[in-house]
Amino acid sequence: MHTQQQAASENSSMMTGRKTKMKVHPERKKEERAFWIFASPWIIGFILFTGGPMVASLWLSFTNYDVVSSPRFTGLDNFISLFQDTLFFKSLSVTTYYVVLAVPFTIVLSLLLAVLLNQKIKGLFIFRTLFYAPSIVSGVSIAFLWSWLLNPDFGFVNNVLHEWFGLAGLGWFTDAKLVVPSMVLMQLTSLGGTMVIFLASLQSLPKDLYEAADIDGAGSFRKFFNITMPLISPVILFNTIMAIISSFQIFTQAYVITKGGPEWNSYFYVYYLFDTAFSQFRMGYASAQAWILFLLIFALTMLSLTLSKRYVHYEYTSRK
Template sequence: MVGNKRKRSSEKIKEERAFWIFISPWVIGFVFFVGGPIIASLFLSFTEYNVIEPPSFTGMKNFSTLFNDKLFYKSLTVTAYYVVLNVPFTIIAGLAFAVMLNQKVKGQAFFRTMYYAPSVISGVSVAFLWSWLLNPDFGIVNGFLNDFFGIDGPGWFTDSKTVIPSMVLMQLTGIGGTMVIFLASLQSLPTELYEAAEIDGASRWKQFIKITVPIISPVILFNSIMSIIASFQIFTQAYIITKGGPDWMSYFYVLYLFDTAFGQFRMGYASAQAWILFIIIFSFTMLSLWASRKLVHYEYDGK
């Protein structure tokens, strides 16, 4: 018995060693490229640091300055407006595409690939593509509206009223990940519930509202939270297309943070901005989890 215990313990030690060996690249990468910078940014948020000179401790000065900064509130307001529009749009569009691609039609695999492929393209490439499509002078979209409907299209990215909706519209090429997660959840739905609903005379729409939505509600919550996090961090579209214009209406929070850090080299102030953004995102995540307690259903186990 003693020999067997020693043998098991030695095997367990070997397994633990193998585990740490295989996971060590991730641990090292996390410490040096994620965990370390996070701790460093927390320290720098209480300092004045311009990269060239050593950081000097200033206490809460960066945060007090930030809360009196008009650009802070402007960028936060613009970002919040984008979040309010983009999150519902992403969820509804992603679920709609997933429902369509869940139908048994010829060429199903091709259509799924076609709708998912744009989401893996570089954000810079997508931004340039949309800036061309929605160009008010020679863009395809305005050309189509003029040729077929005889109307002049909007200014899209050049109009302060349409720049944020235009940014949201760009999400059509970025909802592939959301769509795939919805599609996976739809494929695991129990067929017997739909068969029983059909016998009772329930329409397709009622089946969707009363059966599909409640069962996939945990997936809707997950995609909503991920969409909120991604929306608060919007940057590439504004940086490439509008540079924060027109009239500061696309000057998103992360773009402001980027300008502070790499335009003005105020790393301490930028670190304070980053931690405020973390607190905002964390608060919205917790609020979403709290608000979803009565809306999300986990009881169905597929048996």
């Protein structure tokens, strides 16, 4: 009887549009306060150092601003000028060329290294450390190291080519055709982060699938392409997107070694943006460049996610 009355009361409240407010347990409120307290440093940091500057950059992209004088609103003039700028298209084409070479190079080599470092051999932790360590070194230091290794006059690589193979030295950073491939080659010392992510995904795969494949007589290549690749496909997608984003933002190598040369063939997009902002002090124009880059990367990320629906498998859940 009491239950029927309670149900009738609830139905009556719903019919009349009145809502009953549920009491929140004090412990739940305490946890919620603790969450906001611990999250507040990140939220404040994001607003001050990321969100705020992004909003300011969006506003400046519609202005003529040279740091000295106040910003003057010019509407879409900066964006119109960009699409009439030959250097804009040159830097974008050079960067795209680098991305097309660097992303497959990074993903394939990182995955191969992860597979090799996932084997059971003695002293494996030493090899893992050696392959990962260069990725935490400063980008400027790595650039100076490669500028020495690939120096056309006294570089180690050219000396090896000459002494061992009798080949003439190559102008790695002075030849217009070789400068971008040389920048891609420098990725060899930056594979550590991507490799570790692949290695973690490989170590989480269930062994029973491989045992079943062994019983069926499957070889190593068949197991890799029919079991390993489908299971780690979400990780491949993640690393590919991150590689695209980082490759479009290449800057340090060109700034330290080539200064955009030779013949503008290493004048990457971010280098052009940096030059516009901090050499020419055209902050409005540079802000427009930054937002074009953001939209381009965002579009490529969405395209990658859309195309991946046919090849990426998410239904796997790890089993112990």
